[in-house]
Amino acid sequence: GAVVSQHPSWVICKSGTSVKIECRSLDFQATTMFWYRQFPKQSLMLMATSNEGSKATYEQGVEKDKFLINHASLTLSTLTVTSAHPEDSSFYICSARDAQGSQNTIYFGEGSWLTVV
Amino acid sequence: AQRVTQPEKLLSVFKGAPVELKCNYSYSGSPELFWYVQYSRQRLQLLLRHISRESIKGFTADLNKGETSFHLKKPFAQEEDSAMYYCALGGENTGTASKLTFGTGTRLQVTL
Numbered sequence: 001g002a003v004v005s006q007h008p009s010w011v012i013c014k015s016g017t018s019v020k021i022e023c024r025s026l027d028f029q030a031t032t033m034f035w036y037r038q039f040p041k042q043s044l045m046l047m048a049t050s051n052e053g054s055k056a057t058y059e060q061g062v063e064k065d066k067f068l069i070n071h072a073s074l075t076l077s078t079l080t081v082t083s084a085h086p087e088d089s090s091f092y093i094c095s096a097r098d099a100q101g102s103q104n105t106i107y108f109g110e111g112s113w114l115t116v117v
Numbered sequence: 118a119q120r121v122t123q124p125e126k127l128l129s130v131f132k133g134a135p136v137e138l139k140c141n142y143s144y145s146g147s148p149e150l151f152w153y154v155q156y157s158r159q160r161l162q163l164l165l166r167h168i169s170r171e172s173i174k175g176f177t178a179d180l181n182k183g184e185t186s187f188h189l190k191k192p193f194a195q196e197e198d199s200a201m202y203y204c205a206l207g208g209e210n211t212g213t214a215s216k217l218t219f220g221t222g223t224r225l226q227v228t229l
Contacts, residue, residue, distance in 0.1 A: 045219075108162065110160040111160065
């Protein structure tokens with residue numbers, strides 16, 4: 001089946017620095033990708049919808065200047081956490097929509113653990 | 118606004134017992150409902166969607182618009198069913214699942 005890959009799987013960064021997380025669709029084109037945040041033992045919270053070639057659509061309460069999303073190609077979206085702080089530590093998950101065919105299925109990446117120290 | 122409610126954080130059943138994971142939703146339009154499963158240390162994966170009306174790994178779910186529910190059921194639980202289960206509601210574009218709203222998840226624990 002289709003695969004979505006995230007990199008890095010885990011990252012530790014110093015407070016005040018920026019960190020980039022990549023999300024790639026490996027064998028399909030994804031015009032739409034989604035970024036989620038998941039706190040321990042909690043559900044996935046949608047942060048933003050990333051559309052190829054256009055600006056991301058952020059959910060209410062998500063700071064677009066803090067969480068920069070770029071979807072430069074049909075197979076890659078990046079999330080940059082700028083000036084990271086310890087409260088940004090979380091599990092970040094991306095998903096990509098395979099719009100080909102009739103199923104229109106969403107596939108999830110394996111997630112990226114961010115720890116800000 | 119769309120909302121998904123999974124009332125149980127943990128459901129513990131014995132192997133061979135029936136399983137029902139509850140999911141209720143709130144949505145003004147025509148909903149598209151999904152169940153996703155997350156096994157230990159693995160990524161989220163689609164278990165089933167209501168429009169397919171299929172049975173995956175013995176699980177079924179029927180959309181009940183009158184009760185706004187989409188409960189996940191399996192007649193006989195197996196140890197390998199132990200996982201986190203998320204109910205999800207599709208967005209405004211019916212059939213495209215453009216934006217998913219997830220429930221808080223229910224951890225299913227199957228014991229011997």
